[in-house]
Amino acid sequence: MNPYETQKLRDEYLLFHFGTAAEVLPYPEGPAEALGFAVRTVTETLPQAPAARALDLGCAVGRSAFELSAFCESVTAIDFSGTFINAARELQSQGALDYLRLEEGAVSTPLVARLPATARPDRVQFETGDATDLRPDLGSFDIVHAANLICRLPEPAKLLKRLPNLVNQGGTLVITTPCTWLGEFTPPEHWPNGPTLQWLKESLAPAFTLTRSLNMPFLIRETARKFQWTVAEASVWTRCKS
Numbered sequence: 001m002n003p004y005e006t007q008k009l010r011d012e013y014l015l016f017h018f019g020t021a022a023e024v025l026p027y028p029e030g031p032a033e034a035l036g037f038a039v040r041t042v043t044e045t046l047p048q049a050p051a052a053r054a055l056d057l058g059c060a061v062g063r064s065a066f067e068l069s070a071f072c073e074s075v076t077a078i079d080f081s082g083t084f085i086n087a088a089r090e091l092q093s094q095g096a097l098d099y100l101r102l103e104e105g106a107v108s109t110p111l112v113a114r115l116p117a118t119a120r121p122d123r124v125q126f127e128t129g130d131a132t133d134l135r136p137d138l139g140s141f142d143i144v145h146a147a148n149l150i151c152r153l154p155e156p157a158k159l160l161k162r163l164p165n166l167v168n169q170g171g172t173l174v175i176t177t178p179c180t181w182l183g184e185f186t187p188p189e190h191w192p193n194g195p196t197l198q199w200l201k202e203s204l205a206p207a208f209t210l211t212r213s214l215n216m217p218f219l220i221r222e223t224a225r226k227f228q229w230t231v232a233e234a235s236v237w238t239r240c241k242s
């Protein structure tokens with residue numbers, strides 16, 4: 001079964017995207033700078049100047065899409081998981097969503113995910129879809145954001161080939177990836193044969209130039225005492241004018 005369709009990961013991602021600092025990390029010794037990843041992939045990579053259309057690929061339960069909606073007139077947010085898209089849509093319509101934070105074994109705490117005050121839910125369209133087989137009438141965008149998606153795709157090259165048509169000339173592409181290539185998601189013959197950023201540069205040339213790359217730590221809480229601390233490589237690209 002697709003792990004992203006499970007209630008366990010739905011709830012883990014609701015906490016990851018919408019949990020407060022105290023809800024995610026109650027230990028002063030912990031890596032607080034790794035909190036708020038789904039917010040930071042937008043705020044630390046984009047100028048937040050008014051934009052017309054944004055696309056969030058692999059949007060999960062929707063936090064980055066809601067962040068984009070604060071300064072983009074329209075945000076299309078696509079994920080392969082119907083469970084994640086249903087959760088994002090419920091937050092969009094209700095402004096809040098109940099979920100459980102797993103503490104250990106059979107112990108959970110009920111929590112509520114809430115939309116950020118700056119979100120403009122009326123500007124977001126959530127849909128299920130495959131980032132490597134997007135509908136042909138999707139159009140093009142000023143901003144395309146794909147956080148921690150490429151190393152979860154069976155054939156990431158298919159998305160990289162489509163990107164020049166998805167980003168308007170002069171527009172911005174944000175890709176983050178922890179470069180955790182795993183056979184269960186991507187057959188090894190489709191992994192980059194060198195460092196991921198170099199592979200991205202070669203695959204995206206000549207349509208895109210690399211503007212900036214940065215390390216972006218993130219923290220996923222699995223239980224009260226077990227966390228995944230990971231450092232994503234974020235890269236920001238400009239679609240060249242031809």
Ligand SMILES: C[S@@+](CC[C@H](N)C(=O)[O-])C[C@H]1O[C@@H](n2cnc3c(N)ncnc32)[C@H](O)[C@@H]1O
Pocket residue numbers: 004038057058059060061078079080081084129130131132146147148149152153
């Ligand atoms: C590691 S999560 C990252 C989610 C989110 N962008 C974030 O940074 O928290 C990967 C996401 O990609 C989605 N995904 C996996 N394969 C996909 C595909 N072929 N098309 C669209 N989304 C996909 C998963 O359902 C999941 O929500």
